Amino acid sequence: MHQWIITRLAGWGLALDTARTATDLVEVVLVAGIACLAYYLTNRVFLRIIQSVALKTRVDWDDRLVQGGLFRRLAHVVPAIVIHVLAPTAFSTEWLVTWARRGADIYAILAALATATQFLTVCHEFYQELEVARRFPIRVYVQVVKILLAATAIVLCISVALGQPPLLLLSGLGAMTAVLLLISKDSIQGLLAGIQLVSNDLVRPGDWIEMAQYGADGDVEDITLLTVKVRNFDNTITSIPSYALVSQSFKNWRGMKESEGRRIKRSILVDISSVQFCTREMIEGLMRIDLIRDYLRDKSSEMEEHNLGRSADVSEILNGRRLTNLGVFRQYAISYLRAHQQVNQDLTLMVRQLQPTEHGVPLQLYTFSLEKRWVPYEGIQSDIFDHLFASLHRFGLRAYQMPSGYDAARALAALGT
Secondary structure: OHHHHHHHHHHOOOOHHHHHHHHHHHHHHHHHHHHHHHHHHHHHHHHHHHHHHHHHOOOOHHHHHHHOOHHHHHOOHHHHHHHHHHHHHHOOOHHHHHHHHHHHHHHHHHHHHHHHHHHHHHHHHHHHOOOHHHHOOOHHHHHHHHHHHHHHHHHHHHHHHHOOOHHHHHHHOHHHHHHHHHHOHHHHHHHHHHHHHHHOOOOOOOOEEEEHHHOEEEEEEEEOOOEEEEEEOOOOEEEEEHHHHHHOOOEEOHHHHHOOOEEEEEEEEEOHHHOOEOOHHHHHHHOOOHHHHHHHHHHHHHHHHHHHHOOOOOOOOOOOOOOEHHHHHHHHHHHHHHHOOOEOOOOOOEEEEOOOEOOEEEEEEEEEEOOOOHHHHHHHHHHHHHHHHHHHHHHOOOEOOOOOHHHHHHHHHHHHO
16 A cells, blocks of 8 residues: 555656655554544543443442543553554554554553553542541552652653663663752652651641641641641641651640540739738638538638647647638639539649749649630630639739739829829
């Protein structure tokens, strides 16, 4: 057929060389047309059959493969096979046969790469809907596999184009690989860090993390090979390099979410000058408070027995044992927390006195709220301290507060009068 076309073109007055070149072009167009026709028939017939079968099945994964375009990408292998098979028969020029086959092989490799990549994407989307995906995300591993597939495809394409075995090509790329590793050091470091984050379960999508160095304080939305995307509570997005989460410190609140309570750790600063021994009248007045009535009764009896046993002269206030308003208030705070329905009674609960400072005596509450969600938790914490602040005066105590302009104005007004 090749010779027949040359003869016909030469008969039309074309030079022999021109006729041969034109014949090669005609053959290329014919083979390309047959390959395009094969691709069209594959899409129209083969893909429709697959789609109809997928819709009739009860499983969902095959529908996802069809909708994700997996088979459309796979159909590109068909024209590559057609060209590879027809080239020796259709082309009489050796170099044209060689390059047609090489081009077809490269096209098939790229089609296979696109198909495999899309298959991984569909599988990952399906996996994301499972409950296990929150505890063990696989996006990083999927991306690693995609990179390896792309690298393999590039090596194979270069090998096919040069007509050399892949292993021989890899051995010759040793020095170039070293240079590439040096140039892309940060990317490789991020790649390894991303794998470490997932393998060691340091961060999961949905975790609340804090990393002040990068201004991150919010929920992790996505973990990729190179970055971790965090949606802050003000709805801004912070992208943190994966290697930063491995090499630097950050706070992950997942443990709190998975625990039985969220910690409340806050102090009331008590004015030291308001701390005093409790008088009998004060104790009798505080006995009307239900939460500490039994405590005051038992403690008063215990101290009275102790003082009688020591023959202490109780006319002097410093002799013997006595209750203080701060100690009674501390016991009241403990009893109040014990009776609070939103406080976890199974975890640590204490009210302790810290080192006094120039701002007074810190009385710290250390307990755990049953509610771990941010807004309800803050409401519970605020309610507790609202009550305790309002209760201070009942025990003869004052909260410490730096003098304000209003205080200075009142003092000057008092001096003026």
